[in-house]
Amino acid sequence: MQVTFKIWRQEGPNDKGTIRDYLVDGLSEDMSFLEALDHLNELLVLKNEKVIAYEYDCREGICGQCGVFINGRAHGPHDNITTCQLHMRSFNDGDTIVVEPWRTASFPVIKDLIVDRSAFDRIIEQGAYITAKTGTAPEANAILIPKEVSDNAMDAAACIGCGACVATCKNSSAALFTAAKINHLNRLPQGKAEEHKRVKEMTYQMEIEGFGSCTFTGACEVECPEGISITNIAELNARLTKANFLG
């Protein structure tokens, strides 16, 4: 099959970027979207051009490193998948495919389709952990955790940190990401000791990083590869209120 890629090219963080067109032939619908870009890059090398920079690692939807805006949607036309799980069979012969990097002030473009998501790491740094040193753990079954509690925690913990929620949010809110992590830990008994501190400090960092506010459009939960529910954000709000009064 043949498609026209319209891809954002930008040399560096301070350069002006632009959309460039690439007509690519010889693709098969069994190829993943990223393999189609790999193919395009090989063609560019043979034409003596610089390759397009984009991110990926595991290519099985779990590491969270890939992620671009494809035809106006985070991770492409389907709900709840990652870019690397998207295959060319989702497009038609002759299609035009617009590919852009995540657009968010807090994720500055590094090059072409690569953005800097270290803001997420800095949110994590503020308290997405249980303060206990290696070697201090009690017997695992000494902490009984009902199945529902553990399952609920797991639902939130599934976040892969790809940033699609922020990218698709018209406000660039990182509320789903932050809420997922906080709820994962705060739902568990192990996380209780520092629950209020965790909520306050992580949300405060979210503010400092310049993310916008959640206005519950619901776009994030549709684009989230793990389908993490937006209810998590409501729960985060409840936790924050509680923390402000009690913590």
Added chain:
Amino acid sequence: MKLDSKIPEGKLEEKWRNYQIKSQLINPANKKKLNVIVVGSGLSGAGAAATLAELGYDVQCFCYQDSARRAHSVAAQGGINAAKNYQHDGDSVWRMFYDTLKGGDFRSREANTYRLAELSAPLIDHYVQQGVPFAREYGGVLVNRSFGGVQVQRTFYARGQTGQQLLLAAYSQLYKMIHAKKVTMFPRSEMLDLVVINGKAKGIIVRDLVTGELKRYAADAVVLATGGYSRVFRLSTLAIGCNGSAIWKAHKKGAYFAAPSFTQIHPTALPQSSEAQSKLTLMSESLRNDGRIWVPKKQEDTRKANDIPEEERDYYLERRYPSFGNLAPRDIASRAAKERIDAGHGVGRLKNAVYLDFKDAIAKFGLETIKDRYGNLFTMYKKITGIDAYKEPMQISPAAHFSMGGLWVDYELMTTIPGLYAVGECNFSDHGANRLGANSLLQASIDGYFVLPNTINNYLASALKEEHPTTDHPEFEKAEKEVKTSIDAILKINGTKTVDHFHRELGKVMWQECAMSRNKKGLEKAIEDIQILRDDFWNDVRVTGSGDELNTELEKALRLADFIELAILMCTDALERDESCGAHFREEFQTEDGEAVRKDEDYSYVSAWEYDNGNFKLHKEELEFEFVKPSVRSYK
């Protein structure tokens, strides 16, 4: 150099305790003065970095990804083993030790393997404390499931995302220590060389992947936690960025490389569907619990799976291994698949797959039960292939997966270069010639959290007395220059072929000759072919862009250059070992019905290879089995 594995004295169950009693301690005030570099941020790297920082060392941690959370430990699906005996099914440390040793076909050290089993229980405690949402019963206790090759239930899991949950716990703990200013994190940084001063590891040369700048970092000790190298086959279950460069550079600087040819081929991955394919996605081994594997009896059968009548299907695993059937260990299942595919019974468009059929399971347990057990895997299968596996059988195919081989390490996880440690998949320690399912997360974690933090003091105590290395030492100068030279050399070639072209070629050779089954002639040919490929690469590769910018093509080229050299060593190792053991199957050494023939009298040793100007010199670490008697692995 004589290889000293430093196994402590005493009974098997007392060795680790004896070691700890005798190892040196460093007082907290002095620990602050010592810095340790950790390369890699997966389970072993992040675990080691966080724990060393908690102990008071000054730690620098490097990873090539954009965040520590991407490390490929994240992708492990199935679970993590531990000898907790929560199921009351007769499990024990000893049994787990024995299963692991036997699973590895008796090609690993007793003491190491025992320690792995011994520390597995406290590791589960640790992860639970760190907030890992393991699967639980309604009453709140932890659940276990069984996994390939063992008869007890000792695998702990968090849905199909166990690796992710463990990694995120390690990543969180790492960031806790970053917040405490005890660890400095360097993401998007790739180690390109090791710096050895007076025979000791004292630092690394790193390329900043954003700016292209080469940077020097000095340390009192260097820990490599860079994972496996199965991307040497190009098509593997590994992440695209996984590479062998760090350990290869260390090898070239003097670290011995052990059992490089021991690489595990996983039986249940999705088959290659096009030449452009970059990766093979793994489908959890747990599918083999209910799925039946078959191929058409007729060669080159072009009928659709559902049109082939029952009597014309060959359930070859059930036929060959009646007692284990579809649950035969990975190496055996993979080899059997390859045998059928090579014999012309392969299915799928490229005739490179076998069927994994749930028809009978659905008929027996009902669609809902199967959905409940494997729903997420069927969804994933559909996302990738577009096929509904509830209606027709899945197509699966073997894929390169785990590398048991790696840098040779002693009981302390130190390589043959003093001050250089290797933890996790990048070392050769506990798995022997084949790794059991759900032991990979375990070994990575144990190395990082429990072993290294207890053994590194022994070396660092002496480092205290030495002068702290600085980056203006001539050895740093030299190493950086070498790196710069090779980058410039690659950029200057401006040939006619892409990096991926060479990687595909390398992969083809390696997959054909050095994967599931090997033979002398093929390996000799492979070595020649790869040498030709190496020359062709250095004459005809084209990398566009420069070294002073973010250049993903250059990154790939540098990694491939090392893979090519590593591939030669892998073939050399496979050629040297005139026996079949675990994942290493030499066609010359098999029984009449195609089972492996192990030769303990000649090959009960760990091959440790020394790099010598492009040649490899073999050193043997004899394996002594003091406590168990190696037996023949039979799954018939």
Added chain:
Amino acid sequence: MALNPLFFRKTLVAGTGLFLCVFLIVHLSANCILLLPEDIAREMYNAYSTTLRESPLIKIVAYVLYLSIILHVLYALLITIRNRKAKPQQYVANNASENSSWASRNMGILGSLILIFIVIHLVNFWARIKLGFGEEVALDVNGNKDVYAVTYGLFQNIYYVLFYTIMSIPLAFHLFHGFKSGFKTLGFYHKKGLTILAKIALIYALIMGIGFGIIPFVVYFK
């Protein structure tokens, strides 16, 4: 640690918004008097509006109401400005309708329309009745200000009728999303509760939209 400003702003917008939702219920209920035949409606309506003007309790509520509107608008504006800053560059292609409703993405526009409406609405009524702008308001037989006549007079003008009716559409959309969103912002996260809430929000928005939308017409055709 200081109170999280982002959180504070959102809570304020949600809190004031939900208060305004309650006010609208009262407002619409009272306005339903206008749907009655004129001979009953006029006296009732005038008596009601006099009570509103003279009750000290209602006076306090009125101030809270004014304050709520001001804070709601002000903080929504602050949030919007910040949100805009958080996404300085827009996508070349954006297919947002695939993952979210139009109303949820355009609360600012909807709110601005409603704000314009409120200003005109206040000029039409509040300014005339309370501040005495324009023609003096007559008294009815009971000596109450004849607010009914003011309303009736206004809605003889088809343009006003159309304006009021059309403006009830953005109101309904704004309320539909705002009602749900407000609860979530204030921390209501019960899964089942939220599905029920979504239904209530729909019914509420429909009643408000249709209610406020038909009153001018009914009055016009009286």
